């Protein structure tokens with residue numbers, strides 16, 4: 313078992329992923345831009361393992377990110393798993409979105425994923441192969457059908473999948489696997505962008521093949537699979553976790 317970094321770990325899915333990776337036996341470094349929710353996650357993970365370390369980092373700040381990745385090996389050991397999970401999802405009509413709005417979404421959801429993958433990848437390639445090393449990028453069901461007023465977000469999620477394939481190609485010879493997980497609709501803070509929760513819930517259930525809402529733990533279980541030994545020959549893939557809403 314190795315050292316896992318989870319970004320956006322203060323959020324619901326990030327917390328579930330951090331918990332699950334700790335339960336799998338990994339040491340876990342968690343990060344988020346929001347101190348309070350990150351602390352809650354670190355507390356929850358510390359009930360599973362004492363090998364947990366948290367640090368507030370804004371993914372837009374490349375200096376802080378580099379310092380974070382430098383610190384992880386000193387505290388827990390060299391990074392062997394990265395889950396790029398943090399995201400922002402402002403709802404703005406496309407024709408009204410300013411370049412600054414777009415830059416923010418891109419800086420977190422795409423450039424942030426890129427920088428983390430690069431910083432983690434450098435640590436992973438700096439030592440001999442042997443342990444299982446991998447990266448999981450969190451995409452979104454919205455990349456398939458688009459979503460009104462989320463064009464920037466949807467764009468970055470499509471980019472996360474394209475980046476997954478490019479990095480899988482380039483890092484595979486180093487023994488590093490790179491996959492993506494694409495969540496459908498999970499009940500997290502992200503759902504608050506939908507103004508009528510009951511109508512949204514009904515719409516989700518109508519579109520899903522499975523007539524119940526998925527849980528964060530079920531999403532985390534797929535991340536666990538992708539980072540674990542049963543997926544040792546799986547790379548460059550995107551796993552849809554959406555109750556059969558989109559079948560890709």
Ligand SMILES: NC(=O)c1ccc[n+]([C@@H]2O[C@H](COP(=O)([O-])OP(=O)(O)OC[C@H]3O[C@@H](n4cnc5c(N)ncnc54)[C@H](O)[C@@H]3O)[C@@H](O)[C@H]2O)c1
Nearest residue numbers: 320322323324325345370371397398399452497498500502
């Ligand atoms: N919930 C869903 O239904 C759903 C659907 C599709 C995809 N996703 C994806 O799942 C992932 C987790 O989403 P969630 O639903 O748990 O949402 P969330 O908002 O609860 O979690 C996102 C986390 O990212 C953090 N974050 C935002 N800006 C940051 C920054 N600049 N630096 C560092 N951290 C930052 C937030 O503080 C938050 O804790 C995201 O990538 C999201 O796009 C979620």
